Amino acid sequence: MLHTNTITSMSNIDALPLQVNNLHITKNGNALLNDLTLTIESNDITVILGPNGAGKSLLLRTAHGLELPNQGTLRWNATTPKPQNAWRAYIFQKPVLLRRSVRANLEYVLSLHGIDKTNYPSLIDAALEHTGLSQLAERNARVLSGGEQQRLNIARAWVLKPNVILLDEPTAELDPNGTASIEHLIKTIAQEGTKVVMSTHDLGQAHRLANDILFLHQGKLVEHTSAKVFFEKPQSQTAQNFIAGKLLNGD
Template sequence: MVMTSALPLPLKIQHLSVSRQGKLLLDSVNATIESTGITIILGPNGAGKSLLLRIAHGLERPDAGSLRWDQHIPKPEESWRTFVFQKPIFLQRSVLANLEYVLSLHKVVKIRKNLLIQQALQHTGLVKLSAQSARILSGGEQQRLNIARAWVLEPKVMLLDEPTAELDPSGVATIERLIKKIAQQNTKIIMTTHSLDQAKRLAHDILFLHQGRLIEHTPAKVYFAQPQTSLAEDFLAGKLLD
């Protein structure tokens, strides 16, 4: 049975604005994100990408405007949607216990827990490391566990905030492979990055942000072939944006 009808999408963002300490960080953003493919939020540092993603998970509140998952305001405790940080914090427990913790938070019954944990460990290649302390994993392994921890709940939507920013090229490739695999299993992916190459490799559609404003929201093919704005053109050319 295909559950696509139950996806809490589209994500509707209307006139979304956030300011902190007198600085406008998101400036009246309007967008509708549909259920198909990987959506990449692209832009230079400080564009407001992470903030937008945090609002989408209910971690921050907008000052004005709204963000709704199919008419529904997000709360972080909803298990159909998970969030992956750039720098994960793990509990001082084993890899397995870190996964188990998330399932306990969401009151998953024990038999199902074991099944989900084994699945997540296999998908992310962490089976052999399951008994090891999460805190002593390498950077690449930590990020795989970070993804596993978000995947273990079998979410309908996964939000990832610069998940490969701290990794070496092979680490980046591994995580990208995982992200594609997750997307293929009907989990909607929305992820931020400042890497053009990564956006090219993964994106179905692109939201290009600059200084808190949504400059364009176009299919990735269009974005890279015929950018609609001069800012996007400059960003693609590697120029400094002002």
């Protein structure tokens, strides 16, 4: 079973599979996620791809327990996610950092999950080193550049050594340099054994990072295939059009 307050208790075998069954999310009468069923078992990078409004963020939010299904289920290894779970972290497109030092931002996250204070220095130093922020540890978080802020955002997730990291369009607001460093970080995270699920509308990014692709369009799952198959022989007309750079019409 999952433990919410210990950070090393769960191996990835425990977090996966992610099982989504007949998931519906409706708001104001609009079906924003419409009957999604899928299973993710592989411990690498899954990219949720699709145009704006496809339901990518909503699916990620549901996977972190920030949204509740109107119908159907989403479970990590038979467990319904709650935002308090320390084994899983969520990265927003635009980070909201606290008005305190980089280090204090990381201490805050550890304190939220009741981590023993004697472990703070080693956990924080490791996260800072991984994200290249060691030199900026005492700097105020709010004065960092956009790219540095997003790296701190990722450090804030990483410091808990989560089994799963969910990222919602993590580079949408960054320049090419910032994007490259975040993509590099995401690859490192995956290589070290953390399951990554991220959304993007950027085909190039999906191509560079994805092991498998969930292609959403208008709240429906159009394709779930390996990245190789998706880019070489997309099964659906919608995906073919998307890859070809055509505007997608409503059904």
